[in-house]
Amino acid sequence: MPTEWSNRLLTFARRLLRVETFAELLDVTREEIQRTTGYQHAWLMVSDEDENVTEVRLINVSGGKAEQTWKVVPTLRIADDKLLEEIFNSDAPVVVVDARTDPRTNKRIVGELGNVTIINVPxxxxxSPFGAFGTGTFGEEGVRAPTPEQLNYLVAMAAQVSVAASRLRYREQQRAASEEREKYQRRIAQIQRLESLGLMAGGVAHDFNNLLTVVLACAQMAQLSEDDPAAVQVELAGIIEAANRGSALTKQLLAMSRSRPLELQSIDFNARMRDLVKLLRRVLPENIEIDLIEHAGEVLIEGDASQLDQAFMNLCINAGEAMPQGGRLTIEIEQVLINGAYVKTHPWAKPGRYILTSVTDTGSGMTPDVVERAFEPFFSTKGEQSGTGLGLAVAYGSVRQHDGMMHCYSEPDVGTTFKVYLPLMARSANDVGTKLDGPVRGGSERLLIAEDDPSVRAVIERILTKAGYSLTVARNGQQAVEAARQEPFDLVVLDVIMPGMSCQQALDQLRELHPNVRVLLSSGYTADTNVAELVRTSKCELLAKPYDPDKLLRMVRAALEK
Structure with missing residues (x-):
């Protein structure tokens, strides 16, 4: 090959190193064919089979016949085409000087595309054969056979195109395999979610059936004991206790699903853990030693104190149950920085500064398969009589809702460590407010209650009317706005989820009518509504369902006096 052609080939090979797609590969190849041979068209065919090639697919076409070629020959079976059989059974280029008369060509395709001269190089x-690239003439371009030098150069080009095409095909296969693997993993994850959902549904049904059994039995017993006030009070107490248990279970489910809004405040974490340890010393058996290793210096986080208390209490109670014969529970607090390098080797981690709290026990430990399911709701290894199986799921949900992370390390017969990462805070900690005690007073103010549930609406009306308030009730946001057009109110109690007009729309219109109106939002923390964001932007207080009369009256009184 002359030096000029060798230099051209070297430049062509270097250009192929940079191509990322078959379209780029063919564009570069066609440009080179045009410069060296004058042919204006190029095509590339590749097989998806590694051995015993039976079919090739058109990867790309360039030139004036591209669109028509795609329509006529997207794929070709080798057994049905004499020309392709020769190409894939030969190492040499196959030249058809005039496709209109050559017996090897498919006359239907030639007639539709107008092929004249065809040059295909394996x-x-x-x-092993895996495709071909070709060039040639069409229609009025007429017959134009390549010179020996041009044909030799096309063969040399084919060697370079083979390497580039095989690289691209390998990437394509890897991408397809990766997509298939991801699809398979998604299917597995979906199956696992459905299994978890089934387990959860069974657990919820079991617990609520127990609660409903108590409620129904106590209600019927109260009816039968209507002549005995003391007996009625006993049955009513049973109903209240069952309702409180149902409320607690609902809160656990919401915490687990991260649907419950956070009541954020600055927390001195060392001090909070000291209080937790004091409580644990009364709760856990005396044969369990508890060590608290605090971080030197102030440790501040922003969080919902009650949710975090419950999360760490659940972890520690679990640890205690893993040590029935006694042992040691260690709680260690430290500041850590998670960087990009750590994230690369720990996919569950997120970069940033964190308070790391390690809760370690010397108990029975867990096998790897149990560790994998540790955070599943209602999954438990303790038997049917040992709680709901929600403890770790609730803890995990609370930590995740705080933008934190939780990871479990365990070894059978050695023990378990739960590592909890909570984002570090730079601001000063505030004291947690004390709970109000004593009777709450009523009032005579005018209240507007917007609640779509008739049972809840009736209960609210009875409680507030008995406390002396004057009430107007509405079934939805639209009715509440219409009532506010008629007269002003001292306070509006507005349910977040109601049919028709949204809570935000109702709130905006109420404030447009009466800019200084006081509003108290009420919600059962439904998962499809960002209640926390609404509370934050509206600057309203939130009355969380379920609530008892005392809580309702306190929240109403506080909102009126704000």
Whole structure:
């Protein structure tokens, strides 16, 4: 090959190193064919089979016949085409000087595309055929056979195109395999979610059936004991206790699903853990030693104190149950920085500064398969009589809702460590407010209650009317706005989820009518509504369902006096 052609080939090979798609590969190849041979068209065919090639697909076409070629020959079976059989059974280029008269060509295709001269060069990798690239003339371009020098150069080009095409095909296969793997993993994850959902549904049904059994039995017993006030009071107490248990279970489910809004405040974490340890010393058996290793210096986080208390209490109670014969529970607090390098080797981690709290026990430990399911709701290894199986799921949900992370390390017969990462805070900690005690007073103010549930609406009306308030009730946001057009109110109690007008729309219109109106939002923390964001932007207080009369009266009184 002359030096000029060798230099051209070297430049062409270097350009192929940079191509990322078959379209780029063919564009570069066609430009080179045009410069060296004058042919204006190029095509590339590749097989998806590694051995015993039976079919090739058109990867790309360039030139004036591209669109028509895609329609006529997207794929070709080799057994049905004499020309392709020759190409894939030969190492040499196959030249058809005039496709209109050559017996090897498919006359239907030639007639539709207008082929005249066809040059196909086999693409081979490790002596195995996997495709071909070609060029030629169409229609008025007429017959134009290549010179020996041009044909030799096309063969040399084919060697370079083979390497580039095989690289791209490998990437394509890897991408397809990766997509298939991800699809399979998604299917597995979906199956696991459905299994978890089934487990959760069974657990919820079991617990609520127990609660409803108590409620129904106590209600019927109260009816039968209507002549005995003392007996009625006993049955009513049973109903209240069952309702409180149902409320607690609902809160656990919401914490687990991260649907419950956070009541954020600055927390001195060392001090909070000291209080927790004091409580644990009364709760856990005396044969369990408890060590608290505090971080030197102030440790501040922003969080919902009650949710975090419950999360760490759940972890520590679990640890205690893993040590029935006694042992040691260690709680260690430290500041850590998670960087990009750590994230690369720990996919669950997120970069940033954190308070790391390690809760370690010397108990029975867990096998790897149990560790994998440790955070599943209602999954438990303790038997049916040992709680709901929600403890770790609730803890995990609370930590995740605080933008934190939780990871479990365990070894059978050695013990378990739960590592909890909570984002570090730079601001000063505030004291947690004390709970109000004593009777709450009523009032005579005018209140507007917007609640779509008739049972809840009736209960609210009875409680507030008995406390002396004057009430107007509405079934939805639209009715509440219409009532506010008629007269002003001292306070509006507005349910977040109601049919028709949204809570935000109702709130905006109420404030447009009466800019200084006081509003108290009420919600059962539904998962499809960002209640926390609404509370934050509206600057309203939140009355969380379920609530008892005392809580309702206190929240109403506080909102009126704000």
């Amino acid at each position: 693409l081979r990798l490790l002596d």
